[in-house]
Amino acid sequence: MSREILTVVETVSNEKGLNPEDIFEAIEDALVVSTKKKVYTDQPEVEVRVSIDRATGDYDTYRYWTVVADEDHEMPACQLAITDLDQDEWSIGDVKEEQIESIEFGRIAATQAKQVIIQKIREAERNLVADAFEPRVGEMMYGEVKKQTRDGYIIDLGDNAEGYLSRDQMLPREQLRAKSRINAILYHVNRENRGAQLLLSRTHPEMLSALMQKEVPEIAEQIIEIRNVARLPGTRAKIAVKTNDHRIDPVGACIGMRGTRIQAVQQELDGERIDVVVWSDDPAQFIISSLEPADVSSIILDEDTQSADIIFSTNDQLARAIGSQGQNVRLASELTGYKLNMMLEEEYQQRQANESKAFIELFYERLEVDKDLAQALVDIGFTSIEEVAYVPVETFYDIEGLDDDAIDMIQERAKEVVIADELVKQQNMKEPSQELQDLEGMTVSWAYKMAQKDIITVDDLAEQAVFDLEDIEDLDTETAGKLIMKARESWFNE
The missing domain is CATH 2.40.50.140 (Nucleic acid-binding proteins)
Structure with missing residues (x-):
């Protein structure tokens, strides 16, 4: 039988190109299944191991048990309780083996091995394909x-x-x-x-990029670089390109003589309309280019929120920018990475007036200054009490009639308002118990963040699961689990 095993390994390895070790492991698995079916029919939970000598083909069979704590001893067929063993020799997690009589590598075992080997062949073939195509x-x-x-x-x-x-x-x-x-x-x-x-x-956007590279030699040669792509597949797309040679017009090169290059791509994509946009490292200019053929009157960027207000002088230009069913603005937003707010000049002016009025009222009421001074603060760009409180003194010099003493008085009032608002905010915050703050491994920051989730005491924490704490910043799942288990120690002590 040992010679038969070696013959099977050699034959399958040569025919299918498999690693002999994989075939040995398949035969071992098959012998384990056959042993359990033949010897331990009524005890499916029994654990068995077969070890084949790779040189001779001889094999030994072992039954084994895992050593567990008494409270975990639920499956005697494959587990041993620690108190039933010599604890100087054995520890929880150890494996105790006992050699048993091996069954023959007969028809049943060979059939099992064949099934396992076929499965391994399939896995190997899939892995070969994956290895070949993953880099592509x-x-x-x-x-x-x-x-x-x-x-x-x-x-x-x-x-x-x-x-x-x-x-x-x-x-x-x-x-x-x-x-x-x-x-x-x-x-x-x-x-x-x-x-x-x-x-x-x-x-996928990469489909358009690949087709453009195929049709435009300058892209393949990296004279022109594709910076981004946005698509509504089969309908419309925008592609941002940049030239690395100032002598070459990237848009003209991509479109081709009489549009031949871009038409070839459009034909492949079932008539998908493609706009070629010149990429710019100036976000405002890039956004304006992406909205063509619309004529933008002005643009106000907010790089912190990645948004932009786009203002148009006429309804006609606004409609062009939005496009049919919003396609143009949607693709422009995706291409540039900015949220684009489209509006007419009258709408923008009205919004600015409303915002200015709100800021004037804020400064008038909270800083107790007159309306003219409140207006002046808004005119030079202030939009919050915090800004008034903490900007450099020189910022106020553009307001006519303000001396240093008046500026100091305004900033002191603003600081008092900021501090008062912070105190109100703190009074509304829930405070964790001292016991929770003192829990081993806990930080004050985590304790306060837990308190905002109504976890005030150690008992509250003990009742949580790890996923209940996953949104607490800087608290990883492993540490959260340890804190919960620490909080539960009182349960076991009781």
Whole structure:
């Protein structure tokens, strides 16, 4: 039987190109299954191990038990309680083995081994495909439609590789036929044992980038660089490009003579309209370019919130910027990474007037200054009490008639308001118990953050699960678990 095992390993290894070690492990697994079925029919929980000598093919079989604490001793067939053993020799987690008689590597064991080996062959083949294609994720594949499934198409990529193009990764009105040839982006390699392995897409932004690279030599040669892509697949897209050679017009190069280059890409994408936009490191200029053909009157950027107010002089220009069903502004926003607020000049002026009025009332009421001074504070750009309190004194020098004493008085009032507001805020905050603050491993910051979640006492913490604390900043799951277990110590002590 030992010679038979070595023969099986050698034959399968040579025929299927598998690692002999994988085949030995498959046979060991098969012998374990056969042993449990033949010897321990009524005790499926019994644990068995088979060890094959890789040189001779001889094998030994062992039954084993795991040493556990008394309270965890629930499966005597595969567990031993620590108190039943010599505790000087054994510890919790140790494994105690006992050699048993080995069964023959007969027909049943061989059948089991065959099934395991087939599974390992499939796994090995999937791994080979994954290893070959994973470095190519994001690359455009060219293949032939092999067959249609309920939810998509199998695409023959050649060299015994198949991709899967699901319907939700196809263009909206696209219909494919068997034997037709298509381009698609490889966007994911699935290493799991279930489902398609090479996942393809014709809707990903990379698809447009790859087609542009194919049609525009300057992109392939990196004279022109694609900086970003935004798509509504099959309908409209915007692509931002930058030239690395000032002598070359990036838009003209991408469009081609009489539009031949861009038309070839559009034809591949079922007529998807493509706008080529010049990329700029100036966000305002980039946004203006992305909204073409609309004529922007003015733009106000807020880089902190990544938003911009875009102002237009006429309804016609505003409508152009928004586009049919909002497509133009939606793609421009995605391309630039900014939230774009579109409005007419009258709307913007009205909004500014309303905001100015609100700030004037704020300063008039909270700082107890007259309306003219409140107006002057707004005119030079103040929008909050905190700004008035803590900006440099020189900021106020643009207000006519204010001397240093008046400026000091205004800033002192502003600081008093800020402090008063903070005290009110603190009074409304819930305070953790001292016992919770003193808990081993706890920090004052964590304790106060827990208090805002109504975890005031140690007992409150003991009743929580780790996921209840996951939104507390700087508190990782391992530390949260330790704090909860520390809080629960009183339960065990009682």
